[in-house]
Amino acid sequence: MTQILFPETLDQAVALLARHDEARPIAGGTTLVAMRNAGLVDSSHLVSLDRIPGLRGIERLADGRIRVGAMTRHADTAASDLFTGSLAVVRKAAGMIANKVVRNMGTMGGSVANADPAADYLPALACADAVLSVLGPDGAREIPILTYVQDWYETALEPGEILTAITFPAPEDAPSAYRKIARVSGDYATASCAMALTPDGQGLRVAIGACGPGPIRDVQAEAVLHGHLQDPQAVAEFAAALVAKADPVDDVRGSADYRLALIPRLIASVLSDLISAKEAA
Amino acid sequence: MAKKALFTLSLNGDQTDVAAAPDATLLETLRDGLGVLSPKRGCNQGVCGACTVLIDGVPVRSCLTLTARCEGHEISTMEGMNTDPVMEVLQRHMVASGGVQCGFCTSGMLMSARNLLAETPRPDREAVKSALSGNLCRCTGYRTIVDAICTAAEELAQ
Numbered sequence: 001m002t003q004i005l006f007p008e009t010l011d012q013a014v015a016l017l018a019r020h021d022e023a024r025p026i027a028g029g030t031t032l033v034a035m036r037n038a039g040l041v042d043s044s045h046l047v048s049l050d051r052i053p054g055l056r057g058i059e060r061l062a063d064g065r066i067r068v069g070a071m072t073r074h075a076d077t078a079a080s081d082l083f084t085g086s087l088a089v090v091r092k093a094a095g096m097i098a099n100k101v102v103r104n105m106g107t108m109g110g111s112v113a114n115a116d117p118a119a120d121y122l123p124a125l126a127c128a129d130a131v132l133s134v135l136g137p138d139g140a141r142e143i144p145i146l147t148y149v150q151d152w153y154e155t156a157l158e159p160g161e162i163l164t165a166i167t168f169p170a171p172e173d174a175p176s177a178y179r180k181i182a183r184v185s186g187d188y189a190t191a192s193c194a195m196a197l198t199p200d201g202q203g204l205r206v207a208i209g210a211c212g213p214g215p216i217r218d219v220q221a222e223a224v225l226h227g228h229l230q231d232p233q234a235v236a237e238f239a240a241a242l243v244a245k246a247d248p249v250d251d252v253r254g255s256a257d258y259r260l261a262l263i264p265r266l267i268a269s270v271l272s273d274l275i276s277a278k279e280a281a
Numbered sequence: 282m283a284k285k286a287l288f289t290l291s292l293n294g295d296q297t298d299v300a301a302a303p304d305a306t307l308l309e310t311l312r313d314g315l316g317v318l319s320p321k322r323g324c325n326q327g328v329c330g331a332c333t334v335l336i337d338g339v340p341v342r343s344c345l346t347l348t349a350r351c352e353g354h355e356i357s358t359m360e361g362m363n364t365d366p367v368m369e370v371l372q373r374h375m376v377a378s379g380g381v382q383c384g385f386c387t388s389g390m391l392m393s394a395r396n397l398l399a400e401t402p403r404p405d406r407e408a409v410k411s412a413l414s415g416n417l418c419r420c421t422g423y424r425t426i427v428d429a430i431c432t433a434a435e436e437l438a439q
Binding site: 030 | 306333341411414
């Protein structure tokens with residue numbers, strides 16, 4: 001029988017997680033309660049982050065960075081006007097998660113902590129160079145998104161640590177987009193692509209989702225591509241570099257081979273959208 | 282037998298005490314503890330939408346909501362909508378258009394539709410479809426449901 005605990009501060013939550021070996025934090029519940037309903041959760045305690053002040057909301061910091069509290073719901077992220085330019089990709093990804101009712105419940109922190117490879121936030125966060133703030137028994141630390149996912153459903157979070165916030169660099173004046181291929185609207189991605197043009201219009205940041213344990217991004221290949229966006233051969237070579245880093249599985253949403261075939265097509269198509277957006281601006 | 286927890290819930294405007302498992306979902310507590318049967322247990326995974334209720338006016342999945350976190354919040358189900366004028370119009374058009382067949386999805390559909398009309402009084406057809414995209418129906422093929430909500434919105438706008 002699982003007990004639900006409601007700490008009122010983050011320190012209390014960390015202490016509760018340390019006290020009970022089998023305890024785990026719960027945010028919006030959209031994944032963890034579904035797993036509980038399927039008989040897949042045997043935690044002695046769930047430590048709800050629901051009543052801890054300061055974990056909800058999106059703010060612009062003094063230096064222009066955008067900070068999202070871990071308990072911020074997808075609906076609030078999808079409606080926020082703080083995600084402009086290079087960060088629009090985060091807002092767009094939030095608006096494509098599941099459906100309207102689930103977006104009223106699920107949170108960015110819960111989704112990122114769960115690290116489902118086919119969920120929408122991880123590629124968007126990887127494209128936007130997010131930094132994750134974490135609090136645990138040994139204090140606070142920060143994890144850059146590109147070192148966060150270590151294997152399938154395995155992250156840099158240590159037992160007893162709580163993801164408290166996600167911070168993004170100040171938005172740049174450059175278009176960004178998120179696209180996913182899914183069986184139906186609201187499904188997890190078969191493959192997804194988060195992309196931002198650099199402000200000079202000459203380069204890209206690209207992350208691919210649902211094609212490996214974590215989002216796929218190749219900063220070196222992005223540097224090689226810089227200045228050659230109009231060259232189809234250069235774009236194809238860039239896409240091939242990401243395909244080479246992919247490690248997809250066969251599942252109900254598509255075969256591994258199908259996913260590998262989607263990657264270059266997604267990149268070409270989202271790139272073409274962004275270049276049009278840049279020209280229209 | 283595992284020990285039950287006592288919860289005090291605010292349901293459709295009334296304070297109610299109910300005993301349930303400490304980790305019971307709101308759906309389990311409503312149906313099994315309180316006999317409130319309009320929220321349906323379909324997938325129990327948050328996908329089908331048949332269990333949709335309002336918490337503080339916001340539609341949520343009761344199957345994915347822990348009862349424990351509902352204390353101190355206002356829960357609304359179809360049982361509390363009898364005097365809601367917008368719901369009355371929605372229900373009438375659902376019946377008239379044939380949007381109700383087996384009825385299993387209907388209360389969830391109407392909760393989503395009610396929320397849509399509260400936010401967007403004159404939705405176009407695409408907005409209606411988008412608002413219902415988290416509510417599955419296996420009978421109607423959806424067209425009669427979308428028709429009902431569009432005609433209800435027209436009547437309400439007059």
